[in-house]
Amino acid sequence: MNAFRLRGGRVIDPARNLDAVGDVCVLDGKIVSDLSGEYVDVPCEGLVVAPGFVELHSHLPCPAEDGQAALAGGFTAVVHTPVDSVATLLHQRGFFQSDGPRVLQSGSASVSLHGTQLTDMGSLLGAGARVLSQDREWVSSSSVLRNMLQYASGFGATVFLRAGDATLEVGPVREGEVSTLLGMSGTPPQAEAIGVWRLAMLADLTGAQVHITHIWSAMGVQALRCAQRQGIGVTGSTTAFHLTQDPLSIGETYSGHWRTTPPLGDAVDRAALVDGLRDGTLVAVAADHRPMTPSEQERPLELAASGSVMFSVAAALCFDALGAADAVRVLTSGPASVVGLRATLAPASPANIAVINPAGDWRFKMAESLASQRNTPLDGVMLRAKVISVFREGKPLRGAGLDPMGLAGKLHSIGDHI
Amino acid sequence: MRHFVGLRHIQKERLQHLIDVACEYRRQVAEGHDLTHVLSGRAVALMFVEASTRTRFSFEMACNRLGAHPLAFNAASSSTTKGETLLDTARVLRQVGADVIVVRHKCVGAPQQLAQTLGLPIVSAGDGPNEHPTQALLDLVTLHDHFSTFKGLRVGVVGDVRHSRVARSLCFGLKKLGADVVVAGPGPLCTPDLMALGATHQHKLDDVIGQVDALMMLRIQRERLGGSMLASEAEYRTFWGLTDARSAHMQDHAIVLHPAPMNRGVEIDDVVADGPRSVIFDQMKNGVFARMAVLNDVMGQS
Known part of the structure; x- marks a missing residue:
């Protein structure tokens, strides 16, 4: 069982012409319209919740x-x-x-x-x-x-x-x-x-x-x-x-x-x-x-x-x-x-989700990137928006600095059970 | 860390000072002073990844006059041909004890890259079509000898301005010092974009010849002839060559410069190159003093 609710974020889902404050619920890797029983509640006020x-x-x-x-x-x-x-x-x-x-x-x-x-x-x-x-x-x-x-x-x-x-x-x-x-x-x-x-x-x-x-x-x-x-x-x-x-x-x-x-x-x-x-x-x-x-x-x-x-x-x-x-x-x-893909948060879709802090104000440090090489002229640049959480089919990405909401401890993470 | 990689961002006061120092060195050498104590014991790596004879000799002579050791570098036999990066080659020169690196490279920005990362003073001896700041400095010294001020001076730069690092550095330097620059040349070699350098744009040599105090005749590269940029030497000479007859239209006091080597009979006639208006051989002599001033400047002595 892997159930959670991203609560109170600005949900932007252009495929459905949706841009409104609301909840996104996920059950066993799929978006659902509502949850009952036990689930993890994730406050997302002030954050943007978007399809991956x-x-x-x-x-x-x-x-x-x-x-x-x-x-x-x-x-x-x-x-x-x-x-x-x-x-x-x-x-x-x-x-x-x-x-x-x-x-x-x-x-x-x-x-x-x-x-x-x-x-x-x-x-x-x-x-x-x-x-x-x-x-x-x-x-x-x-x-x-x-x-x-x-x-x-x-x-x-x-x-x-x-x-x-x-x-x-x-x-x-x-x-x-x-x-x-x-x-x-x-x-x-x-x-x-x-x-x-x-x-x-x-x-x-x-x-x-x-x-x-x-x-x-x-x-x-x-x-x-x-x-x-x-x-x-x-x-x-x-x-x-x-x-x-x-x-x-x-x-x-x-x-x-x-x-x-x-x-x-x-x-x-x-x-x-x-x-x-x-x-x-x-x-x-x-x-x-x-x-x-x-x-x-x-x-x-x-x-x-x-x-x-x-x-x-x-x-x-x-x-x-x-x-x-x-x-x-x-x-x-x-x-x-x-x-020819669908990228949406509509119910029954795979729960591919990105959560963004639109006012994250962060400095990009190449040394912290996970990429295989370091070629960029943008090392050290200041940026405003920051991707803070990512879900692939309902599983959060884990790893140092990539899980500020602490979800990996509460949910099955990407890579947990492959 | 002081570098000398171009004139685009140099401060006017520093440029003025370099001209003064070059003139002072020339006076002292003429009076027979020994200046070998100035940079005694220092090592100057001459990293000419692109071929050069005149600029390199001039730097070697400048080193010798100031008591520094030039470390010659031959690109053809060096590890650059084995795939070593420019930065690693420069690091080797630093580790063997070079105090400053003079670099010439066919790629724009190579000296700036080294200045950014190496931790040694870098002097540009030319980077692709971008800048050739020590050449511009010697041109400025030569102009200063004749006019003593740059304020209101009008200098024409004629030929392949678009691909000329000499022209670009000279433009940046002259604008800094308050002179006016007018450029002229064949369409594909002298585009109106050059106005971004602060220059006025004209087409034919006849459009500028009567209104300038000095003419810088750029070398026309023979490899550009016969391609899609330019038809023939004869055509070039007809519109942009400084012929004897055309030079008669110059103002009486006006002088002629050329960065050499010259294509005699193409961009400049023998009679003009060797005539009374020509300061071309003074330029070469001033090159040594200009480079002495630069080496002294980046190595932090006065």
Whole structure:
């Protein structure tokens, strides 16, 4: 028996259009409308109670550590890096931990993501790949891209693609004032707008379900909005890093940890991402967690591999940028709709729950993160919102500092009885 | 810990002081003073991960004049080719006893990264297209010799401004000291973004030649010719070359600088490079004194 009630929190459940103070009851791993008999009562006044977050694209090179980092950040379902073959897909599955988040696998849309030769998409999907993906890699030939989408469309699969035109996307920051002040080569936002239109046109031509990831620029958001207004069913998302980080901060250190793909935009771009998330042009914010070893990233910025470990801060960055209601939407029902999941607190749903203190005022310390690597430029940053408790199918995550409500002692925790 | 990694964030007073110290060293050397006591016994690692001859010789000479030992570093035969990170290579130099590291690297921000983490004074000898602050300092010393003030001075910078660390550092320095900068060059090499540096933007050399007190003619890199950025040397010379005929349109007192090495007959004609307006060889000489001033500055002596 594992019964508890999260009492008196602000329950935000965008899938049901719900945002009100109330209780969430859990019995044996499922949400229930009411409890009788013995149960643990957990006061949640002043806290936000939301469905567990859904992550659209992250790397879990060490599934145990990075999986725990995902859970600690509130993510109870994570779409994993794409792989090329059914054999690799099945092999990869053996490493997922039963006490980790739900991992959704993805298949590469082209061999080695090179964008030249199609993979066995049908077999990958049949073996359990949830989506097809080019990760961050560019498909240079529009004709290959067209065939890729046409083929995927036959299987009804969603394809994740990034929009940036690689021939224009040559610098790690936006071209203009930012790149000039930093002395770095820049990328014009037109690189993304061209790419968005190209993907939208070919999605329309082939009938494929295209989801554009990593949108970073105002021009990219506007291009996507125009395409959607024309009735083209293409969806889009950005990342927590691109939504919130100012590239001028790079100039303080020129640390390789600042390396991102795509580049970081300026204040206008970040404001446009917020607008796009509010009006629904963009449906999700991804954490885009990418652990890198020191030898890959502690290098001059231009030689550094791109990406950061993000699970610990992604949700907090979203809350701070968007406010609780919009943040929960773009972390739960939004991404869930892209991968065909339901993320809700409706009765009978699996009890995947994140509890957030919207005024946690905490300092992020990389040393305390559970991730397999430490590559982030955000070590020491102050954040407001804090994920304080996470439940996967009714079981709380335990561990030092991750259970301030002391639930692990009262309930069966994740990992107790595997 | 004092570093010298760029002019973008340097304080005006420190920059002014460095110019004065460089001029003072030049006077003392000209009068035959021995300055080898100044940094006697200190070791200066010259970590030139990107190739250089002039800048490196200039730093070596600056070390010798002040009594410091230059530790030469050859990127081709060093462990950087074996995959050692830049930071680890620098740590090795620190552990063998270097008191300061002078670094040149093809990547933007490499000196700033070392300054952040190493715990030794770092001097930049150029980081990619970002900054080349000791070159800018020697340019400023040279301009100071001729005009004694920067207030109201108008300097034209012509050529591949976009990829030039020399131009960028010079812009930052001149703006700090109150001078005006106008940049000109072919579209892909001199974009309007450069106004973010505080410079005015023009297109052709003829648009700026009559209104400046000094012209910095940047080297045009031959690898950029014939690609998608620039057609030919002849085309470049037609619009941006400082030819003998064109130099006649300069103001009488105006001078010509060039960071060298020169493409004679492309961005600058022989007659101009070797003519009365040219201070190009003074620049090279001032480079040693500028670097002496910087080494002394970061090693905490006056």
